[in-house]
Amino acid sequence: MLLTINANNTNVKFAICEGDRMVTDWRLKTDPARTADQYVVWLNQLMQMSGMSLGQIDGAIIATVVPQSLFHLTMLCEKHLKTTPLVVGDPAVKLGIKVLMDMSPQDVGADRLANAVGGHVRYMKPLVVVDFGTATTFDVVDGDGNYVGGAISPGINLSLEALHSMTAKLPRIAVERPAKAIGKDTLTAMQSGIFFGYVGLIEGIVARIRAEFGAPLEVIATGGLAPLFHGGTPVLQHLDQEITTRGLIEIYRRNSGG
Known part of the structure; x- marks a missing residue:
């Protein structure tokens, strides 16, 4: 095993x-x-x-x-x-893909590289992997599985913690999908700002990535809060919580002869 x-x-x-x-x-x-x-x-x-x-x-x-x-x-x-x-990140470990960045592959987040490998193994087409982790990352993978680059933004829980810790009266809350954009109290107003704010961030960044890439891209959601946002916007086409693990399995296979 x-x-x-x-x-x-x-x-x-x-x-x-x-x-x-x-x-x-x-x-x-x-x-x-x-x-x-x-x-x-x-x-x-x-x-x-x-x-x-x-x-x-x-x-x-x-x-x-x-x-x-x-x-x-x-x-x-x-x-x-x-x-x-x-x-992952050790120069001796072969990823089986090219890292098309203006930096050393060792400086790219290991989870982002695993996402690229795991995404290509399953979908075999150009991708954007949106990973809802401590940071919210957008990883672009071309049709050959190569890691093209992406974007990094503050994670949702980081934003929630900043709202609470940097203000005098805003409480610490859990992010939920609100019924309406117009909040009628502090709690629902915060939930609206966080949820729909991140929906707007996701849709905006993915739209810009697609325009720059110049070809169709499938969009995959993964990470802890991915189930909350999958279905909240049509931009997130697939929910795949095993993409990182799948990538690590494939990287291991590529380096162990099977």
Whole structure:
């Protein structure tokens, strides 16, 4: 079995995969100080509850945008799982795609590269992957699967936290899809501003990307808040919560000879 680890700024997602499919997955709040020993106790308990054992893991791949976490996650794999993980962004790890950026591929977010690979494997056409994470990212993939570039904007929860922490009277709220754009109290006014504000951001950025790209693009929504916005605008054509894991599985396959 393959263990894929996607460590972003909010959560670390561990997925157990067999062949080209994900068997199960778990999330843990990101803490750069968490040690390999702490990770393995948590992972071992969850695997046992699912009828699996650590000994069934014979390969691992890590994508992280939190450099401080990489050492402990690598130690988890090497010390406790007895396997040397592939690390997305390591020059020795082949992505199987070109990164058409004015910067080193190692400086592009590992999750964004995995999204590009995972999106191309499934859809096989030019794409925009909108990832609703700590940041809301827009990743453009051409018809050959190459990573073209994209856009990064503040994540929805970051915006909500800023509204609460930087104002005297606005409360901390959870984002929801409001019934109307005109809020009748503070709560519904904030929900309207956040939800429809991000709908406008999504539609506007995707429209500009499509105009610059000059060819049709499928738009994929992924990430924690993707289900909330999928269906809230016709721009988001597909909901795909496994795109990053699928990309990590494919990158591992490309580097392990099958």
